[in-house]
Amino acid sequence: MHDEGGKGDDDGGVGADMPVGGMPPAGTPVGGMDQAYLALERELTVLLRRARAKSGEMARAVHPDLESAAYGLLARLDQTGRLRATELAAFIGVGKATMSRQLRALEHLGLIAREPDPADGRAWLVHLTEEGRDRFRAVRDARRVAYVRQLAGWDRDEVAELARLLHQLNRGVEG
Numbered sequence: 001m002h003d004e005g006g007k008g009d010d011d012g013g014v015g016a017d018m019p020v021g022g023m024p025p026a027g028t029p030v031g032g033m034d035q036a037y038l039a040l041e042r043e044l045t046v047l048l049r050r051a052r053a054k055s056g057e058m059a060r061a062v063h064p065d066l067e068s069a070a071y072g073l074l075a076r077l078d079q080t081g082r083l084r085a086t087e088l089a090a091f092i093g094v095g096k097a098t099m100s101r102q103l104r105a106l107e108h109l110g111l112i113a114r115e116p117d118p119a120d121g122r123a124w125l126v127h128l129t130e131e132g133r134d135r136f137r138a139v140r141d142a143r144r145v146a147y148v149r150q151l152a153g154w155d156r157d158e159v160a161e162l163a164r165l166l167h168q169l170n171r172g173v174e175g
Contacts, residue, residue: 052068054143055068055069055071055072056068058071058139058140058143059071061139061142062074062111062135062136062139063109063111063135065105065109066105066106066109066111067102067105069102070102070105070106072092073088073092073102073103073106073112074106074111074112074128074132074136075136075140076088076091076092077112077126077127077128077132078128078133078136078137078140081127082115082125082126082127083125083126083127084117084123084124084125084126085099085100085103085124085126086099086123088103088126103126106132110129110131110132111128111129111131111132111135111136112126112127112128112129112132113126113127113128113129114126115127
C-alpha cells in the first residue's frame with residue numbers, strides 16, 4: 001500500500017508511468033479517459049479517505065464512545081435544530097433501522113434528546129441537548145481554526161473559488 005500522496009494509490013494503476021510531478025496534460029487520454037477527470041478522481045479519493053479518518057477523530061473528540069458516522073448527524077442537527085428521524089435518515093442517506101440505532105446511541109450518550117412532534121403525535125423530533133451542542137461546537141470550532149491555519153497561505157479568492165466549486169459539485173451529487 002502506498003501513502004496517500006503516492007503514485008498508484010487507489011487510482012487504478014494510473015500514474016505509475018506518469019511524469020514526476022503529476023499527470024500528463026488535460027486531454028491526454030488514458031484508457032479512454034481524459035486526464036483531468038482521472039486527476040480529479042484521484043484527488044477526491046485522497047480527500048475523502050482523509051475526511052473519513054478526520055471524521056472519526058472529531059467524533060471521538062465529541063465523546064470517546066461516539067461512532068464516526070454520528071458526527072454528521074450532530075452537524076446536521078446543529079444546523080437545522082429539531083428534525084424527524086426520517087428527515088435525518090433521508091439527508092444522511094441511511095435506512096430507518098440504521099438511523100434508529102445511531103439515534104439510540106447518541107441519546108444514551110446524552111448528546112441528543114427526542115420529543116413528540118406537535119404536528120404529528122405519532123412522530124418524534126430529535127435535537128441536540130445542551131451538552132451535545134457544546135461538545136459538537138467546540139470540536140467544530142477547532143476544526144475551523146485548523147482549516148484557516150492550513151489555508152493561510154492561499155489567496156482568499158482561491159479559498160472562495162474552492163468553496164464555490166465544492167458547493168457546485170455537492171449540488172450535482174444531490175441531484
